[in-house]
Structures are given as structure tokens and as C-alpha cells.
Amino acid sequence: METTVGIVGGGPAGLLLARLLHARGVACVVLESRDRGYVERRQRAGILEQGTVDVLRACGAGERMDREGLVHDGIELRFDGRAYRVDLPTLTGGRRVTVYAQTEVVRDLISLQLAEGPPLLFDATVTAVEGADTARPVVHYRRDGVDARLDCDYVVGCDGFHGVTRTVPPPAARRVVERGYPYSWFGILADVPPSSDELVYAHSPRGFALASMRSPHVSRLYFQVPNGTDPADWSDTEIWAELASRFETVGDWRLRTGPITARSVLPMRSSVTEPMRHGRLFLAGDAAHIVPPTGAKGLNLAVADVVELARAFGRLHDDGSPDLLDAYSATRLRAVWRAEHFSHFMTSTLHLAPDQDPFATRLQLAQLHRIADSRHAAAELAENYAGFAPPDPLAG
Template sequence: MRTTVGIIGAGPAGLLLARLLHNAGIGSVVLESRDRAYVEQRQRAGILEQGTVDVLRAAGAGERMDREGLRHDGIELRFARERHRVDFPALTGGSSVTVYAQTEVCKDLIALQLKEGGPLLFDAEALAVEDADSEHPRVRFRHEGREDVLECDYVVGCDGFWGVARKAVPAGLSRVFERTYPFGWLGVLADVPPSHDELVYARHDRGFALLSMRSPTVSRLYLQVPEGTDAGSWRDEDIWDELDRRLETDDDWRLERGPVTAKSVTPMRSFVHEPMRHGRLFLAGDAAHIVPPTGAKGLNLAVGDVVTFARALVHLRATGSAERLDAYSETCLRRVWQAERFSYDMTTLLHRAPDAPPFEDRIQLARLRRIAASRAAETDLAEAYTGFPFE
């Protein structure tokens, strides 16, 4: 099998890249180790930055998002029983975010790829990327019980943190930067309308809480819990009681309760691999970087990576210049590190470390009050939350 761009992974990054390349007349093959049902059901991010929304629309993948997605023009910060709304359009010149689950993005892009695009192979496990530093890299993979080889001009690894793509970068060329946090998020899905029409980020002495949603009838809620917590150790009633405590205010706001349909615990870590390119192998999304979910940056960073790659390849085709492809890693990493910085800031602003001294508590409150009182500080948060430029 031969193609121009071999794409490993059919998450939103790999699928969007295939769509962008198709629209530019560039061939690709997507290899996905899981089956279609798994890809369309795995719960991940749900906040799309303004730039991500714009790219999906331009790619012809925005129809259902525009119909069913929930545009949010702000978030609410809660601390010391106080409430402060951050107005995104007023602070950014009109930018907003959209609540539209990753599962839905994948469904839309899969449907388009199967209808109009190049091959999308499910249950196709990538085993190795070979000859990455040559002009013709190869992806060895297993599909339908036999091994095969995908010959490419370029390989883009969108196969996540545990995938094979990053392993093809020689250890002597790799630099890894990471931080592990001593807490995680207990996340629940509940069949109950959201108790607020925008996301609520709450800092509390008992730990962080987040009120989010997947739709007008389904709430997505999170609690900071100790690292290694078993989601099954929390009873539904205890989860609602703890959310009540951490989201409490001095006005008449109330948390609506409903049946919990799913529970999971997400570990918190920051990770960056440099470089994001080796020869004709390009890393994108979680294959190259991970952010704690506090800043809602993971999916959006992956979109930025594949947009940068697609634009660079189109530029090469149009001009004969590989300048943008050669700058891929540097270009992406500028945005990645800004997102890492913002995600770190949001995490340390809102979470209470297990051994935090009272001094740290006061610093958190001072930072939050600064955001609430200063348009400059508030604007910095709003600009970062709604998204950094792709290039």
C-alpha cells in the first residue's frame, strides 16, 4: 500500500488532518488500532476553541457542530463563596468557545472520511515507523490478521502518548519535559440539565470542582481527588454532596442532582517531547504533548499541530519550498508551551496541593481576586482560554 501521508491514529487530530489533506488534493491513509465503535464512544475533551471551530467549519465538518454545539461566551470563577464571570467576547474582540464533545467531532469526521476521503482502516494496529529519516518512511501495521506495510512520503503520528510514532525518534535526539501532579479528577456524567449555562471553575479549601456539560440535558462534573483514587470508591450521593460543598455561593444558586451514568478518574500531568519532527515523521497531539485538563487545551493543541502540518505541505506543493515543513516543530512548540503555561497556571490557581501551607492558599485567593479586579489580568485569561493562534 502506498500514499503521500500515512496517518497513525483516528482521533480528532488524525481525522481532521485526513480531511484537510483531502480538501487540498493530497492523498492519505489513516490507520486506527481500535474499531469504529470505540473511537466514536471514547469520552475525552468537550471544549473547542474559536480557532478549532473555525477550522472545522472551513473543512466542511461544522454543520452538526453549529446545530448542536453550545456556544459559550464566558466562564465563571468561584472562590470564597464569591462568583466572577469572565466575558470572552468583550475581552478578546469577539472570540468564544463551543461545547461539543470529542466523540461528536470524531463521528462527523469519520462520516466525511468514509464518504469522500481516502482509506480509513479500523482495527489496523501500527507496529512501527521505519526509515523515518529517509525520503520514503514506512509504517508496518497489522490488519485483518496479517502484517502489511504502508509506504509514505510523510508519516504523521496522531497515535497518543502510548503509540509507536514517538518511539521512532532516536533517544539521543529526544528531550522530555514533564510534571506529574499529586491529584486527579473524578469525572462523572449525569442525566441532569446543567446547573449553570456556562462552565464554573471553583477553588475551594477542600479542592477544585468543575461544573461542565455535554448537552442541555447532560452534565459533566469533576472533583479534585487524591492521585490513584478508584472512581468506584465514591458513592453517587457522596459525589453530589462534595460538589455542593465546593460549588457553594452566598446567593441562591443551587446544584441540580440527577442519575450518574459514568465515573472515571483522570490523572493530571504535563508532558512535552522535543522535537516534534524527525526526518519525515511528524508528531501531533498527545504523541508529542499532554496538558492537565484544567485549561481545556488538549484537543485544541492537536488541531493546531495538524493545521500547521497541512498548511506546510500545501505550501510545499504550491511553491516548492520546504521552509514551513522544516519549521514544523519550532512553530508548533511555541503554541504548545504557551498552552502548557496556561494549563499550569490554571491548575495551580484552582487546585489545593495535599501539603499546601496556608501561604499558598492566600496566594491562590490573591491571584483570583487580581483576575476579578484587573481587566488586564482577566484579558490574559480570556485570550488564552479562547485559543492561541495556530501559527
């Protein structure tokens, strides 16, 4: 096959980019190593910034999201026996967030892609990308036991941290800046209505906890655990007791409990690959950067990446100008590092490090009290959490 843009990876970033390129008249092909069922079941983030919601609507993928997504006007910080609500619209000029699982975003985009978009090939395992620094890169892949190739003008890597494209640039041409964290998230899905109408972020003497949801009837909850924790070592009773202790606060709020249907442990790390371009290869989403989940930035950063790429390829298609493509890496890295900073701030403020001394804990509480007592501090958090609207992907 031949195409203008070869997209490696059929997750939300690759699928959305294909949708946006199709709208701009730019030919593309998506290669995804997994089968459709696996991709649609892959559990990831569920918080969509206002800008992400607007982009999904603009590309025709917003109908079910608008019907089933849960719009949130705030989040709650719980600490030192206190509960403080951050009102997002008031502090950001009207921006909100929407709870709509990544699995549902992917299902919507796949349906659109298969119905009216450019080719989407599942079970197409990319084995190599050659000629990224030439005028005609080649993506080699294997499908149905047969080796094949996709000749492109450009390649976009949306295949995640462990994908092929991130390591295509030689070591001398890339730099990976990373940070690990000495704790993980123990996450559960439970068949019980959420205990709160909005997300609750808790700092407690026992560590961090987050109360979230997937729907009005399904709760998604997390709590901080040591790295290497085995989910099987915790009984359901122990999980609920630990969560209840971490969310404890003044007032009559109670944690709702129910059958736990899934459990997993999520290691946490930060990583940025610089630059996000090598010749005619561009990196987007997790292939370029990883953030800890505390700030709810991962999926939204990926959307902003592909919006910028869609604008850049659209400009090139319309008038032959490569200016936006040439600026892509520098433009996105500024935003990526802003998101890394916010995600690290949320993580380091809400979690307890192993053997953390009382001085460090008091500093965390001082920061949280400042957010609750200062409109300026609360607005800073709200603006970063709700996100900044990306440019119109369908505009010039």
C-alpha cells in the same frame, strides 16, 4: 499501499489532518488501531476554541456542531465566597468557545472521511515505523491477522501518548519534558440539566471542582481527588454532597443532581516531546504533548498542530517548498509551551496540593481576586482560554 502522507491514529487530529490534506490535493492514508465503535465512544475534551470551530467549518465538518453545539460567551470563577464571570467576547475582541464533545467531532469527521475522503483503515495496528530518517519511510501494521506495509513520503504520528510514533526517534534525538501532579480528577456524567449556562471553575477549601456539560440535558462534573482514588469507593450521594460543598457560594445558586451514568478518575500530567519532528516523521496532538485538562487546551492544540501540517504539506504540494515543514517543530513548540504555561497556571491556581499550607492558599486567592478586580488580568486569562486563531489551513 503507497501514499504521500501516512497518518498513524484515527482520533480527531489524524482525521482532521486527512480531511485538510484531501482538500489540498495531498494523498494520505489513516491507520487506526481500534474499531470504529471504540473510536466514536472514546470520551475526551468537549471545549472548542473559536479557531477550532472555524477550522471544522472550513473543512465541511461544522453542520451538526453549529446545530447542536453550545456556544459560551464566558466562564465563571468561584472562590472565597465570590463568583466572578469572565466575559470572553468583551475581553478578546469577540472570541467565544463552544461545548461540543470530542466524540461528536470524531463522528462527524469519520462520516466525511468514509464518504468522500482518502482511505481510513480501522483495526490496523501499527507495529513499527522504519526509515523515518530516509526518503521513503515505511509504516508496518497488522490488520485482519495479516501483516502489511504502507510506503510513504512522510509519516505523521497522531496516535497519542502511548502510541508507537512518539518513541520512533532514538533517545539521543528526542527530549521529553514532564511534570506530574499530586491529584487527579474524579469525573461524572449525569442525566440532569446543567446547573449553570456556562462552565464554573471552583476553588474551595476542599479542593477544585468544575461544572460543565455535554448537552442541555447531560451534565459533566469533576472534582479534585488524591491520586489512586477508586471511583467505586464513592457513592452517588457522597459525590453530589462533595460537589455541592465545593461549589458553595453566596446567593441562591443550587447544584442540580440526578442519575450518574458514568464515572472515572483522570490522572493529570504535563509532557512535551522535543522536537516534534524526526526526519520525515512529524508528531501532532497527544503524541507530542499532554496538558492538564484545567485549561481546555488538549484538543485545541492538536487541531492547531494539524492545521500547520496541512499548510506545510499544501505548500510542498503546490510549489515544492519545504519551508513550512522545516519550521513546523519550532513554530508549534512556541505555541505548545504557551498552552502548557496557561494550563499549569490554571491547575496550580485552582487546586489544593496535599498538605498545602495557608500561605500558598492565600497566594492562590490573591491571584483569583486580581483576575476579578483587574481588567488586564481578566483579559490575559480570557485570551488564553478562548485561544488564538490558527492560520487558514486551506490557504497557501
